[in-house]
Amino acid sequence: MTETARAWLVKSEPDVFGFDDLVRAPDHTTPWDGVRNYQARNYMRDDMRVGDVVLFYHSNANPAGVAGLAEVASEPYPDPTQFDAGSDYHDAASDRSAPRWWLVDVRATAPLARLVTLAELREDPVLAGLDLPLLRRGNRLSVMPIPAAAVDRIVALAES
DNA sequence: GCCAACGTTGGC
DNA sequence: GCCAACGTTGGC
Numbered sequence: 001m002t003e004t005a006r007a008w009l010v011k012s013e014p015d016v017f018g019f020d021d022l023v024r025a026p027d028h029t030t031p032w033d034g035v036r037n038y039q040a041r042n043y044m045r046d047d048m049r050v051g052d053v054v055l056f057y058h059s060n061a062n063p064a065g066v067a068g069l070a071e072v073a074s075e076p077y078p079d080p081t082q083f084d085a086g087s088d089y090h091d092a093a094s095d096r097s098a099p100r101w102w103l104v105d106v107r108a109t110a111p112l113a114r115l116v117t118l119a120e121l122r123e124d125p126v127l128a129g130l131d132l133p134l135l136r137r138g139n140r141l142s143v144m145p146i147p148a149a150a151v152d153r154i155v156a157l158a159e160s
Numbered sequence: 161g162c163c164a165a166c167g168t169t170g171g172c
Numbered sequence: 173g174c175c176a177a178c179g180t181t182g183g184c
Contacts, residue, residue: 138165140181
């Protein structure tokens with residue numbers, strides 16, 4: 001991790017759990033459970049810190065885009081759903097003494113003035129210079145670092 | 161619903 | 173360790 005990358009972007013399908021759902025959650029907070037990708041897990045387990053800025057992105061949506069601002073609200077801890085046989089995210093191969101999947105809590109801090117769409121992100125010359133993982137071809141990561149400058153820019157776009 | 165891109169699995 | 177098959181993601 002570089003020191004300037006202390007900001008993150010997380011994806012969620014608004015039909016399943018959108019930014020408004022996070023706002024309505026107790027303390028505007030939810031465990032970011034169900035992530036089953038090692039790179040995304042590593043970001044949560046190893047690199048996220050309480051208070052880091054998080055952009056909440058709506059994927060598989062019409063339109064897709066950044067919907068709101070959030071923050072990391074806990075230290076990393078094992079994702080309890082991996083041990084829950086009734087959960088879609090159950091992982092029978094994960095051992096309680098060495099959990100495979102980790103998460104952090106995410107708390108909504110503020111909605112953006114409006115949704116900033118994926119198309120806008122792609123068209124913006126400032127963001128183009130920041131080489132966002134989100135905008136790379138074929139990107140599928142659900143948790144990724146984002147430069148702080150990109151957060152500032154996206155907030156500005158939302159207010160424009 | 162389609163399909164390209166990607167990560168994971170498992171046979172060898 | 174290779175790589176084909178498979179399942180999933182996510183934009184459109």
